[in-house]
Amino acid sequence: MGKVFDAAEVAQHNTSESCWVILYGKVYDVTDFLSSHPGGAKIILKLSGKDATEEYDPIHPPGVLEENLRPEALLGTVDENTLPKVEETPAAAEEEQKEGPPPMEWLLNLDEIEEVATKQVSRKAWAYYYSAADDKQSKRFNTEVYRSILLRPRVFVDCTKCDLTTTLLGHQLGMPIYVSPAAMARLGNPAGEAGIAEACRSFGAMQLISNSASMTPEQIVADAAPDQIFGWQIYVQSDRAKSVAMLARINKLPAIKFVVLTLDAPVPGKREDDERAGQVGPPPPPRGSLKTTDELKDGTPDVSKGGGVGLQLFAGTDPSLTWHETLPWLAQHTNLPIILKGLQTHEDAYLASLHGPQVKGIILSNHGGRALDTAPPAIHTLLEIRKYCPQVFDKLEVWVDGGVRRGTDVVKALALGARAVGIGRPALWGLAAGGVEGVKRTLQILSDETKTCMRLLGVERVDQLGPQYVNARVVEQQIYDGPSGLEDLRKAFKAKL
DSSP states (O other): OOEEEOHHHHHTOBSSSSBEEEETTEEEEOGGGGGGOTTOHHHHHTTTTSBOHHHHTTTSOTTHHHHHSOGGGEEEEEOGGGSOOOOOOHHHHHHHHOOOOOOGGGOOSHHHHHHHHHHHSOHHHHHHHHOOBTTOHHHHHHHHHHHTSEEOOOOSOOOSOOBOOEEETTEEESOSEEEOOOOOGGGTOTTHHHHHHHHHHHHTOOEEEOTTOSSOHHHHHTTOOTTOOEEEEEOOBSSHHHHHHHHHHHHTOTTEEEEEEEOSOSSOOOBHHHHHHTOOSSOOOOTTSSOSOOBOTTSOBOOTTOOOHHHHHTTTBOOOOOHHHHHHHHHHHOOSOEEEEEEOSHHHHHHHHTTTTTEEEEEEOOGGGTSSTTOOOHHHHHHHHHHHOTTHHHHSEEEEESSOOSHHHHHHHHHTTOSEEEESHHHHHHHHHHHHHHHHHHHHHHHHHHHHHHHHHTOOBGGGOOGGGEEOHHHHTTSOOSOOOHHHHHHHHHHTO
């Protein structure tokens, strides 16, 4: 393994000219890596000369060190006896005395699970999970819009049975509720995305694996049931070779049945809670001397100055994706069906329907309100499609996510034409609140509430739900009411064939 270093010796290498870090008891010289670190140099320099394991481990999947550092960067090991002893501060003592979470069965709804999770996680984890763009208007409205839709129960209907099973992309599932791509699960609990997969297995629920997961795809699907269904989310990288390499790995995993191309966040939104939690280094210059936007030459945000977890994750993401370049490129590197995530207008839903058979479905989403604030909730886009281009429902599977907190929300979305409903934050909060059991409790609550709602509507099966079971007039007044422009889109599409 090489030399054994004294921690004091490592501590001397804490500049951009000589930057060493300790990870898992090993000493690495990362000086040459500073300029190419996707998250910028500052986040590494903050931990230079120190043991960075606690900061590094929950965020990076295994293998990242080996992929990004030259073998000679490993200098040796650290004598653990020389590492500084962690002194117990009053705050640390208070943490020790903090009560653990209550039994998961005591929690009756998703808001209570989030409240418990908030008390369990670090400030950094809370800020990343909770944060949304700007004033969080879209985040709030994602949930509030469901309250404006009324249900229309039918009576004198035998409601003894209720079946949540459904079929997505030809795969049988136990429920129409799936877990959206939710990054950095190990920030909330060491079980991570594999823990979410274990919970999904118990309910026959589908899981979409985040491109920025804190575990590798291989780890996440390792204990999957033979019939368990996964999708994998891709953020196309500016260095296309990295995306090609990941697609090659995904193609070898039978449990992953499709690829989800995320389009609603070509650049990161301004998530102030997350950025505040990630502030590092000296105070900023006086007001008036700051640029309003720090960008690189290609127009992408400059993350070299630090920022929150979310901003770091977007480093290296390609903002130049287009219909006529990206989809053919993707087809060259995978034969898996493609789901386009993040559509927010009926025009884009219509364009997606012209790209079959490669594109099999779309997810209506505003990225959980984390990208563009005041972007429409998925329900608005769903109603837009019903109004302007209902033929899309016959050509593609339409899924939705964002703001779902009750089984009644699930039923309303399904009644308006969605084939499946995704949850992102609720899965992370469940994991943070109680590990695998917390995610199971989250899915159980939504399952029970969905069945109760369907029974009280007089509906036995998911495929029986339709617009006759809801009154969405209040929301219909809020949706886009301009020209459709679909004929021009169709002509432009044909012209480029």
